[in-house]
Amino acid sequence: VWRERSEYTVTFVSDGETIRTDTALEGVPYEIPELDLEKDGMVFDSWSYDDQSYSAGDEIDVTGPITLTAVWREAAEHTVVFVDSEGNEHHVTVEDGESLTIDIEEPSDPDRIFLGWSVNGSDELVHAGDEIPVDGDLTLNEVWRDRYTFTVTYMTEDGTFLEDTAVEGIPYTIVDDVPTSEACIFDGWMTDGRDSALSGGEELVLDGDTTFTAQWRERESYDVVYMSEGSVFLRDTAYELSLIHISEPTRQE
Numbered sequence: 636v637w638r639e640r641s642e643y644t645v646t647f648v649s650d651g652e653t654i655r656t657d658t659a660l661e662g663v664p665y666e667i668p669e670l671d672l673e674k675d676g677m678v679f680d681s682w683s684y685d686d687q688s689y690s691a692g693d694e695i696d697v698t699g700p701i702t703l704t705a706v707w708r709e710a711a712e713h714t715v716v717f718v719d720s721e722g723n724e725h726h727v728t729v730e731d732g733e734s735l736t737i738d739i740e741e742p743s744d745p746d747r748i749f750l751g752w753s754v755n756g757s758d759e760l761v762h763a764g765d766e767i768p769v770d771g772d773l774t775l776n777e778v779w780r781d782r783y784t785f786t787v788t789y790m791t792e793d794g795t796f797l798e799d800t801a802v803e804g805i806p807y808t809i810v811d812d813v814p815t816s817e818a819c820i821f822d823g824w825m826t827d828g829r830d831s832a833l834s835g836g837e838e839l840v841l842d843g844d845t846t847f848t849a850q851w852r853e854r855e856s857y858d859v860v861y862m863s864e865g866s867v868f869l870r871d872t873a874y875e876l877s878l879i880h881i882s883e884p885t886r887q888e
Contacts (some may be wrong), residue, residue: 649705659697678732811835818850
């Protein structure tokens, strides 16, 4: 034998006035909605029903009509203190129950990486742009770590050509020194994750030990023709960026 679930009225009351009514179904947990409540000089604390406190998102088993009564507390002001690594302080005042959006620019240092602000000395870190609830005084301390250094290795087919050092987060400049080969022209440095070779003076940010491998291309060849009195005296071949020996003709009287 079945019957339809009963419906019960859920009434939300603040200072004796009904601010909202809702419907709960018999046997189905009712979830308290999020309501935007305001009262001068006060901060909404919770909903009271049957000597229990409830917040938005909490569930109640409703077996009949119920009334939830708003509980308020006096608004207070809290101080949020930002403390830098040198002990300098920046104070922000926030009303009790409000949220603070961190709009302070994150600091930078050539020797360190800024990890965030620690909340009251805990492991919780917050960053610029984060929104944090404020229900008491807060102290936010800067947290840093040293920048890592990475080994940069330049390789040719003959082995290590050169070693250098890069610093985490600092653009690294490709060295101007280049290897040479009699048979080929040096065509740049290649590393994993790139589609094109890099040349001396170019910059990139490295995130770990990095190996650059020399890229080569064959020298272009050119025909060299020596002419004397309108006739070909000699034909030769020259190669790109290579020296050639100039031949001089002889003339018989």
